[in-house]
Amino acid sequence: MSTFFGEIVQRPSRAFWDEEDESSDDDSNLNKSLGSNELTMKWKNEENQKTYSAELFLLVNGYVAEEYVKRVILNKDAVANIYETQPKEKFNRTSQSKLDAEVAQLYFLDSNVLLCTCKTTFDVTKSSQLIEQISPFMRKAKHVIIMTSHSACSHFHEDRSELPLSFLKQLQTDNYLGAKLYGHLEQPNTVTGVPAQALSWCQVFKVPAVAYILYTDCEQVDSITTEPLRQLVSKLPVKLPQKSLVFSNERITRTSNLYM
Template structure:
C-alpha cells in the first residue's frame, strides 16, 4: 500500500497473533495438567461402613490413644508385636499417589496405603501403619484429614518413626555398635515420662512425623515422637525391638507379644525391593 514518506501506519503481524494464540492454548493445557495432577495426588481416606456412618452423622472417633507408625521398621514392629492378636480389626486406610508409588498391580494393600486398626476390646485405641512414602505436598492434607476424624479431647498421640543413623548429628564419634537407638521429641502439653533421652540439637524430625507433631503442638494435643536411628536401611528385627520401651509406657492400652511368631517376623524382614545405599 502506497503512503506518504514518513507516515506511520498501524501494522498488525499475523505471526505475532498466532504466537499469542499458541501460548494461550499451551497455558490452558498446562493448567489442565496441573489440576489433574493435583487431583491425582490428593489424599483419600477410606473407612469401613460403621466408621463412615458415624462420621457422616457428625460424630468423631472417640480415641484415647492413637499410635502412628511411620516407616518399615516402625510399621513392621506393630505387625509383629501387637497386631498378631485377634483383638484388632482393620477399620480403614488412607490411599496416596506420588512419584514413589509402585506401578505394580501385585503390590500388597498394606504397602500401597496407610492402614488403620482398632482394638475390639477397647475401641478408643487406634493404630495406623504407614508403609508408603508421603510426599512433602501431601503431608499437610494427610495430617488434617486424619485428625479431622478424631476427637481431640483426651487424645494421646504416640508416633514411632524410622531414620538412618547417618542423619544423626553429634559432637562425639558414633560407633556403629551403638545403633539402633531411640530418641524422643514431644509437644508442650505432653506430661508423661518418655521412654528414652530427648532428641538433641541440632537434630530434627522430618516428614509425616514432623507434620503430626506440629499439628498436635498447634492444637495442644499430648503427643510424643520416638525416632529409631538404625544402621540398616530396611526392616530388621533388632531395630524393631528398639521400639518396645515406647509402647510399654502405654500400659494396658497396648499389649506386646513377648514371643512373636517366627513366621510373622521372617515375613516382615524379608524385602526384595529395599536396597541399602548407606555405605556407598
C-alpha cells in the same frame, strides 16, 4: 543445644542455599502438579465412622516401625483406608484401579487405641492433607504418640562409636506432661514428613503429643533392631499385647550395614 519447638534452623553450609532461590513459573507449575491429587478416607463401615474415638492415638511411620507394629501388635483388620485419588477429569483416561493408591490405614485395636500406619512411599509434600484426614481423632485422644524410624546414618553425633546399634530419641510438644523415657532429639537432628507435620499440628492446637524416633544401623526387622520398640510399647500409657517373633539370622546377615 536445644531450641524452642518448631524453630527453623538453616543449614550451616551455603551449598544448600541459592541466593536467587525464589518462586518461578517452573516452581508454580510443580506446586500445581503436587496438589493435583487429593486424599480420601474410605470406611469399611460408613455407619460407625463417627464412633471411632480412643484414649490413645498412635501414628506409625517408617519402614522398621511400621513393619514391627504390623508383625507384633496388629491383630485386626483395618477399619478405614486413606487413598490418594486423582482429579475427576482424569477418570476417563485412567482406570479406577490406577487412580486410587493406598497411603495409610486406620486400625481400632480396642476401645482405647486407634492406630494409623502411614506408608514410607507416601509423598511427604502431601503430609498436611494426611494430617487433615486424621486430625479429628488426634483432637479427641487423651494421648497422641508418634513412632517413626530412620537409618542411624542420618543421626548426627560427635562420637558415633558411643551410639548403640539401635536407639530411641524423643521430641514432644510444650504441654506434654508424660514421662521422659528417652533423651531429647538434639540439634542438628530433625524430624520430617508426616511425623513432623503431626507433631506441629498438636503443638499449634495444644494437643499433648510425643514423637519417638528410632535410629537403626540396619533397616531390617530383627530382634536387635526392634528391641527399643518392644521396650517402648511396654511403657505406653495403654498396654498393648506384643506377639513373639522368630527372626532369621541368615536374612539379617545379608542385609546388615556392619562390615567385618
